[in-house]
Amino acid sequence: DTGVSQNPRHKITKRGQNVTFRCDPISEHNRLYWYRQTLGQGPEFLTYFQNEAQLEKSRLLSDRFSAERPKGSFSTLEIQRTEQGDSAMYLCASSPSDVLSVLQFFGPGTRLTVL
């Protein structure tokens, strides 16, 4: 499968616990994006990387959230001290080049439930 992959697909955790999600982009895509989608809403941008550099972070990304892409390939999104409001689908996307306007391909998402 050459698409964007995300793991785990589902995560249930208790409030206050830390969670980490992984995204593997399409091979050789140098841009990687994270979005969050809550029930009944469209996805909202969180952050994106070009290679290993994190170029933009949304105001939605509080201090409890951190994203990394250490080798410019896969990325991780960590949420510390989870809250019930963090329950959402976390989507990862990648795009193939440095050009500003390019087609983004999305992974299947990680659905987080915070109890």
Add this chain to the structure above:
Amino acid sequence: GIQVEQSPPDLILQEGANSTLRCNFSDSVNNLQWFHQNPWGQLINLFYIPSGTKQNGRLSATTVATERYSLLYISSSQTTDSGVYFCAVGRQGKLIFGQGTELSVKP
């Protein structure tokens, strides 16, 4: 920031009917994509269409960038077309999504 509005929010069709979904955006963009989100949450690319017209089978899309809107046409709808359709616009990399149109096609 750029605002994206989709209409209608909900649409119920009988199988075989045609439909038009609309996406309005508030500023110039250099990326516009239409997606279909399946029941499992996967966003499936339908069109990359910052301007012009494209067709893919029963689906077609038109974007008039100067007037800041895009239309998605679904002809001869099938029950498998059900789901949420999103328009997303981009400038400087990130995509900004509308609220979606939830389509239900009845047999």
